[in-house]
Amino acid sequence: MVSEIDIENIARLADIGLSREEVAGFTREFNAILEYFDVLDQVPGKETVAAELVNVWRDDEPGCCLSQEDVLANAGSTEDGFIKAPRVM
């Protein structure tokens, strides 16, 4: 079971804006879904699948890319040929 405080924390971690009014509904829906996910406890085996997998790499080959104009075309806020982002600090 997750609480409303848990839901608010998850929303903050995921950078999802959740209004106060939405928290109770999300908590209820979350718990119903997580209860259904409990069926995964019946999955046999404890080993990890990742051990069987290998990464497939390709050479990093420089090639043609989008123009600066194309890259900036969809940005909501630009300045001096750069994309303008919110403050980090």
Add this chain to the structure above:
Amino acid sequence: MAGTLTFEPADRYNAFITTCNAAPYTDGRLAGTAVAVKDNISTCGIQTTCGSRILAGYVPPFDAHVVALLRSEGAAIVGKTNMDEFGMGTTTETSGYGPTLNPVDQTRVPGGSSGGSAAAVAAGLVPMALGTDTGGSIRCPAAFCGIVGLKPTYGRVSRYGLVAYANSLEQIGPMARSVEEVSLLMEVISGYDRRDSTMVDRPYAHTPSADIAGLRIGLPAEYFGEGVDPRVAETVRNAIGRLEDLGAETVPCTIPSMSYALAAYYVICTSEASSNLARFDGVRYGPAAPTQKQWHEAYQEVRGEHFGREVRRRIMLGTFALSAGYYGKYYGKAQIARRNVRQDFERVLGEVDIIAGPTMPTVAFRLGEKSDPLSMYLSDILTVPANLAGVPAISVPCGTVDGLPVGLQLIGRHFEDERVVDAAYAYEQGGRS
């Protein structure tokens, strides 16, 4: 001969988000053919929103590989079709641009998430369309709207230019009113692309054959059991009987991992979504983030305002499933479950050539009928296993219940897309005789 196609459809079903009223085309096998493209596939110069308000106004500066292939064969890209927001849904009701209506019955959903593509084809607005299938999103709307839809083998069609939602599950695939047209579209879009590192160079060049004498068809008990409308099951059994009349042999089988496949699917797809959708922050594209605010505050404001409820729910579920302390319980177990599903399919498909069953457990829902998320998720039970296993699967119309279409789902071995197409073609041709 090259030209321009005039496309001004009477779109009574809200099948399109964007239409191209004058669509250019060139020579080729699809010369002058109107093709609609799901709105999560990038089209150079044509707005691509993924059914989301967070991408309103986004115009890709490049074509997805499949779109470049369509253009090179002369297709006229006439519009971008409505869809569940970022492919998250089974009804096309989660679209930020309003729901699509099912042309067969406008009080019902077309299925999702490629509902706009299915409705555009079913209504006769276009002869063929592209969809994408992460957990059944081509096959479900094909079944609900009474058309044909193919989810190719994972890796058979390039995903370059597809706006990613759950990379390890999703595939682009063809939708049309006949198996022959689906096969032709598949042939065009399967050209190799080294930019998708999961793609295998196995071009699809195939003319459908209705000769299925000796074909062994597995009938999993799980596809006809609890939760499946008995009238849908009976309709599908009758269709399989027709395949037997054409020379196929049926064999009962079981897929025990089906009991947890759906939970595994939703853990994996939401986990991948939580990572993939992190890029939508209003900085590089979409509605501008307020730059005077601090990063997280601005980010949460844009995402809270412009992502729909289902998208936010799935991003949060994935964030939770991947969090420290829960990773082993959810994501780790889901990966083991996925391997078990794949092994079950390999075992069964070692004994039979094709697996058959209903595409969806019911006919099309009424608009608004699936109001709670879990009940909507449960309706994907028969389609998600093929995505977890990566095998090809097709849905072909096989009759009606209460006047609403029912889909016959045919699932094959990896890279045997041709065989599922042939089986569907045999059924379709047999039905016409």
